[in-house]
Amino acid sequence: MQFKDPSETIFYQIEKAIKQYRTMAQGNLNVLGYNVTINQILLMIQIKRQADITQVELANLLFKDVASITRMIELLVRENLIERAENKNDRRKKDLKITKKGEILLEQAIPIISKNRAIAQKNMSKEEVQNLFKLLNKIIINTSKK
Template identity: 40%
Template sequence: MEKLDSIIFYNIDKAIRAYRNYAQRQLKANGFSITIDQWLIIKAILENPGIIQNEIGDLVFKDNASVTRIIELLVKSEYIIRNSNPDDRRKTNLEITTTGKEIIKKIQNLVENNRKTALKGISKEEMKIMNAALLQISKNCLTSK
């Protein structure tokens, strides 16, 4: 019988969890009160103006309830503003505040350093192969019935 550590999907998940835990510890150690998920949602809104909540969930791999909860925390922290959509009252427009933009800018160097630490010892060629393989796995799963 195969061992867990010989299963690639187990190792992918383990690596992702280890990185997220490491990145969250680094944020806290450097005095930031924002979480990785909050950072992801702010980045998603910044990079996709006009994005709606359901699309944010798809982009950051979170369910709608989690996204709603995180957005509420971001509004309370004054990182984002929620405005009514003039064309559809059921929707809200999300806008990043100056404070939200500043926190993203302040965290950027830390994020880059976290990535360097996590990818230490992996060559550019290995990165290229790994990225291609992960994209192919995603494509296979999305296109298979």
């Protein structure tokens, strides 16, 4: 097999698509006037969905290290978008909760995120989306083997 220029591989296209999507998504979120990133919004969504989620679980879901999650949480606490409290049963754990200001942000951000996804998948059939999902999962499985 001949070695291809990186820009001619599917991995380059995947990375390019992700970066382009994130740029568009962040730009659309910025119009809300909050000082938050798309990753911080995604973190808040996970906290809202699962109140007892740990920082390790958040790190795994968002493909970040725990230190990055800790920094994101600290910034969101400073912006009064989430609250952090000591867990009553385990003092080593912290309970995270969305504040009223955070709830308002999510109410505004979620429709924008839905619109971003629709824009990115425009002109793609349901079948194409399903096939892409299957193909990407094959790459995930192939690269997860030990």
